Amino acid sequence: MSGSVVAVALGAVATGLASAHPMSLDAPLRQSSDCDSNYSGCVPVASDVDCAGGSGNGPEYVAGPITVIGDDIYELDRDGDGTACDS
Numbered sequence: 001m002s003g004s005v006v007a008v009a010l011g012a013v014a015t016g017l018a019s020a021h022p023m024s025l026d027a028p029l030r031q032s033s034d035c036d037s038n039y040s041g042c043v044p045v046a047s048d049v050d051c052a053g054g055s056g057n058g059p060e061y062v063a064g065p066i067t068v069i070g071d072d073i074y075e076l077d078r079d080g081d082g083t084a085c086d087s
Contacts, residue, residue, distance in 0.1 A: 036049075036073070036074075037069075037070060038068065038069065038070030038071050038072065038073055039066050039067065039068055039069060039076075039084065040066065040067040040069050041062075041066050041067070042062075043062050043066060043074065043076070044060045044062070046059060046060040047059065048060065048074065049061065049074040049076065050074070050076070051064055051076055051084065051085035052064075052085070062076070062084075062085060063085065064076075064083070064084055064085020064086050065083045065085055065086040066083070066084040067082060067083055068082050068084055072084065
């Protein structure tokens with residue numbers, strides 16, 4: 001290994017830029033188990049979820065916009081464009 005490569009590697013360790021658990025930028029973001037996997041972001045898993053500020057009666061609410069990435073089980077995307085709670 002050349003001297004400059006070793007210096008860069010040691011500098012990364014000294015500054016905390018090196019990690020024993022590197023994170024891939026290509027890895028999908030994991031959602032909490034309390035979040036419905038049909039939506040990006042965190043839409044809670046509940047008996048019903050409505051858009052905050054809308055006419056729904058809950059019991060849970062979510063602020064948008066939210067991207068639908070599966071089935072729109074809570075019917076949050078009223079116009080079917082793939083983005084829920086956007087109006």
